[in-house]
Amino acid sequence: GMVRRLGVGVRQFTSRTTGTARDSAFPVPVLVFTAALAAGGIAGGMLADRNAGSVGSPSWPTVFAFLGLLTAASFPTLQFQYRDQVDALDLFEAVLAPAVFVLPPLQAVVVVGVAQGLSETLQHIHPVKACFNIAQWMSATAAGSLVMTALRPGDGSPPTFGLVALVAAMVTIMVLNDLALIAVLWL
Secondary structure, three states, rough: OHHOOOOOOOOOOOOOOOOOHHHHHHHHHHHHHHHHHHHHHHHHHHHHHHOOOOOOOOOOHHHHHHHHHHHHHOOOOOEEOOOOEEEOOOOHHHHHHHHHOOOHHHHHHHHHHHHHHHHHHHHOOOHHHHHHHHHHHHHHHHOOOOOOHOOOOOOOOOHHHHHHOOOOHHHHHHHHHHHHHHHHOOO
């Protein structure tokens, strides 16, 4: 409850068991939706990169630090069960905020995708659910990066304007993640 309201919690589509899913558990629309989210994430990251202008590329140690932190932050800390699905709250968004602020948009999308992939693998999440989580976060990160690049002030602006852009980006990420989760549960 409180963790989610402070914006440091995360919703993920996870499975309580590592067994196989029923044949009808993942209809074709879920797979198509997942593919669309992933494609949207890459396309959105590329578009945000193009709109970002002269944002420099961070060093490889910075990229690997965010990769490690995002992977570690993905491990669930609090779970809620609804039927045979589990809603997990973790600290991914808390680490994602500085990543979106520091990393160029496409790089942030790729780092998020790799971090989610590593985390999902280490947690033995069902492959279809893992693919959805990866695609969901890539898409949301791209959308947040688009908002960040659109609202990020140019040189000479007060630093608070950059923080306002980051807050708007994180709200976008949270809303899109929730909408994607609702959509996949509906499908």
